[in-house]
Amino acid sequence: MIELSEIIQAKRLIADVVSKTPFVYAPLLSEKVDAKIFLKKENLQLTGAYKIRGAFNKIASLSDEEKQKGVIAASAGNHAQGVAYSARHFGIKATIIMPDATPLLKVSGTKDLGAEVILHGNNYDEAYAYALKYAKENGMTFIHPFEDDKVIAGQGTVAIEMLDKIRDLNTILVPIGGGGLISGVASAIKQIDPKIRVIGVTSKGAPGMYNSFKAGKAINSKSVRTIADGIAVRDVSEKNLAHILELVDDIIQVDEEEIASAVLFLLEKQKIIVEGAGAVGVAAILHHKVDLKKNENVGIVLSGGNIDVQMLSVIIEKGLMKSHRKMKLLITLIDKPGALMYLTDILRDANANIIQIDYDRTSTKLAYGDAKITIVLETKGKEHQAEIKQMLENNHYPFVVEL
Structure with a gap:
């Protein structure tokens, strides 16, 4: 220990x-x-x-010669910002190797702290291998994110x-x-x-x-x-x-x-x-x-x-769907004037708020004379959704709930 x-x-x-x-x-x-x-x-x-805790403690322990050569790290984001912040505090150069898929927030956050960012590899381990090679080639001190x-x-x-x-x-x-x-x-x-x-x-x-x-x-x-x-x-x-x-x-x-x-x-x-x-x-x-x-x-x-x-x-978005506060329905209706209005009247009577709607009458999967409505509703829970489905069934609307 x-x-x-x-x-x-x-x-x-x-x-x-x-x-x-x-x-x-x-x-x-x-x-x-x-x-x-x-x-x-x-x-x-x-x-x-x-991560700034370990990064700062490590960089503070470096000799003046090591600080002068600059530091390098491999990170998916949090260690990167810790190293960048600590390097800036001591006025030394920092280079960070990050995987290609690193979220933009972490990349920009690291750059904003003054570090040079190089994107390399599909995951942390590939970025890590490249960082070790880069450190050796450029005489920099490698700051390991956890094995130090x-x-x-x-x-x-x-x-x-x-x-x-x-x-x-x-x-x-x-x-x-x-x-x-x-x-x-x-x-x-x-x-x-x-x-x-x-x-x-x-x-x-x-x-x-x-x-x-x-x-x-x-x-x-x-x-x-x-x-x-x-x-x-x-x-x-x-x-x-x-x-x-x-x-x-x-x-x-x-x-x-x-x-x-x-x-x-x-x-x-x-x-x-x-x-x-x-x-x-x-x-x-x-x-x-x-x-x-x-x-x-x-x-x-x-x-x-x-x-x-x-x-x-x-x-x-997924959480709202799973907690029954949002509902996505695929509904088939006859493609004629007023058909959509009748559907929305039912949803209004059910106290469901429409937040997104898409009308498709050209799909090759549809029978002639039909249209498909994709509609997203704000709902008030599982019982409310059951009520909406019952009202659609009572009015003979074929529908599928999309999860």
Whole structure:
């Protein structure tokens, strides 16, 4: 494990630069599971994620000669901004290699902090391999996002802040990608109070660390695919796996739908924006993946809030459909004057608000004299949707509900 003295030293070092983010009670989430849930809001960190803690601690430790040569990192976004911010603080050059599919928000955010951004590779691991090559060719210092003791010590300061606020925690849930955050958090927690459970949460779309933990040895994934891009790591760090096997009590998985529902819950009920990776701990709670005792104190690390706006839009749209607040219907009607008006009169009587409509009379799949209407409605829940469907059936309109 990383020595507690190293983590405490990192806390002192970053104190004047890194925000001490809120660690607050979440009443609605607590009611759902009959426990006391507290959220560590690293999504409100300076760069929108906890990664600045480790990046700053590492860069601060470099020699003057290393700083002069500049630093380079590979990142899907959050580590990139942490390195860029820290490099700017010390007045040194930073180059960041990011996967081609990195959300624009994270690319522009990194550039805005003064770093040069090079897009390369289909995922983090391909960007990482290129960054190592680039560092060697250009004599730069590589800042690893998770497999470095200084970085891990910096991330461990999250746990110190949590215990400073609430000393009697029983369980802490931590997202896992490469394992740097949970290695730091678990190192701090187990040296301060080993009775506190530390549970990691991974995405099923990036199962490397989960499979490795269960098997007790490194098992890399063949590929990764998840909306939680901040933890979409294919290859397992043996160094961090060793920390995790020693210190972490368990690792659980959540799937894409569970992550999306947690992002939407946090937005709608907690009024905070959290990216997929940051929401996995809440997803585990919402979907009862963790065994909790009544009234136990649970801390969840919301690791970041740098979600792509387009992804957030998709999550909201799908969430509204699943919660029966939106309804998409494909309706067939006779193509004659007034037919659409009769349909809209029925929907008006059902108190359904039309927000989108498309009229198709030319499709080769239609019978002669028919038209197909695609219509999206705002609705008031499952019972309201059932009422709308019944009214359409009573008026002999053939329809299909599109999910």
